[in-house]
Amino acid sequence: MKLVRFGEPGAEKPGLIDGDGTLRDLSGEIADIIGATLDDDTLARLRGLDPASLPAVSGDPRIGPCVGSIGKFLCIGLNYSDHAAETGAKIPDHPILFFKANSAVVGPNDTVSMPRGSTHTDWEVELGVVIGKTAKYVSEADALDHVAGYCVINDVSERHFQSQLSGQWTKGKSCDTFGPTGPWLVTRDEVPDPQNLDMWLDVNGERRQTGNTKTMIFTVAQIIEHLSGLMTLHPGDVISTGTPPGVALGMENPVYLKVGDRMDVWIEGLGQQTQTVAEDA
Incomplete structure (x- = not known):
């Protein structure tokens, strides 16, 4: 569904x-x-x-984030072995956790706004996991039973804000519009194996990211087990599970996003997003 x-x-x-x-x-x-x-x-x-x-919806309405009133927006960093390799990062011993502000969440095709002073805004196609049942101290074996469904997330990131403004990654992850989510929430019965989904991202029609969730360092179930041992996960919480290689940060000569650029983002079976980058008001 x-x-x-x-x-x-x-x-x-x-x-x-x-x-x-x-x-x-x-x-x-x-x-x-x-x-x-x-x-x-x-x-x-x-x-x-x-x-x-059910009534058919006429016209071409805007598609909003596939989950409303998101509780916690939790993100896992450096969770693909091939992405860690391209950035020269050490494979983590445990899932790296950061938070994205809920005010960053927008619809899958809404405009992405370039923050004032941004010079290093980057893209990241990610598998989103939406919690449907309260999870506390759940085992890896039972973890997926607590998932309502899956979606596409573009974890837009300002790398200078993220690494050079002191503090945590959240500074570069939480700018307004940096969390396009959707288009659909695909219920877990239609995603029998979240660890074998192809994913892609294009910038201006040029393929930047090609990956598959099978290269995750920590699986969806392992992530839920780990996080639920640290805090209670509630229905409506969203977990963004990391990105495959192909981000600007990993390029030998990085080319970051600029005003007017277009991103097209897909995950197998979960739909497509399209965003245009605009100057922030």
């Missing part, structure tokens, strides 16, 4: 994409796609609906 939120920012409605690719309105069934509606019982009820019985 592909769940989606559509409409203007702050006024999104819940929907689903049917087998023919038609957007259907779910607002008669649930108020929104948020933590409170991501439990297994609610998802099972929605899965049992006949999509043809």
Whole structure:
């Protein structure tokens, strides 16, 4: 099941994409796609609906972030062996954790704003994991049972802010619009193996990133086990699980994003994002 939120920012409605690719309105069934509606019982009820019985959405509405009212936005750094190699980083012994501010979250096709003073804004296609059931001290074996579904995330990053402004990575990860999320939340029953998904990112039509989640250092299940041993994960929390090689930071002669650039971002079975970079207001 592909769940989606559509409409203007702050006024999104819940929907689903049917087998023919038609957007259907779910607002008669649930108020929104948020933590409170991501439990297994609610998802099972929605899965049992006949999509043809739901109103088709006309026109071409904006697609919002696929999860509303995100609780925690947790991110894992240096989690692909081939990405660590391109940046010359040591393989970590445990998942590297940082947070992205929720105010960075935007829809998958919304404009990405270049922060004032930015010279090193970079791209990162990442697999997003959305928690659907409270997780505390869960085992690796049981971890995926706590997942509602998966989505595409572009972990946009300002590298100078990240590494040169003192403090933690969060400074370079949390600028407004630096968290495009969606287009769909694909429920876990449609993603039998999150450790074998192809992923790509293009800049201005040129392929920059090509990867597969099989090169993750820490799997989705291992990440959930680790994080749930540190803090309780709640429904609606989002985990961004790291990026494969091909970021600007890893280039011999880095070429970072500039105003007017276009990013196209895909993960197998999870949909596509497209963002244009604009100057921040």
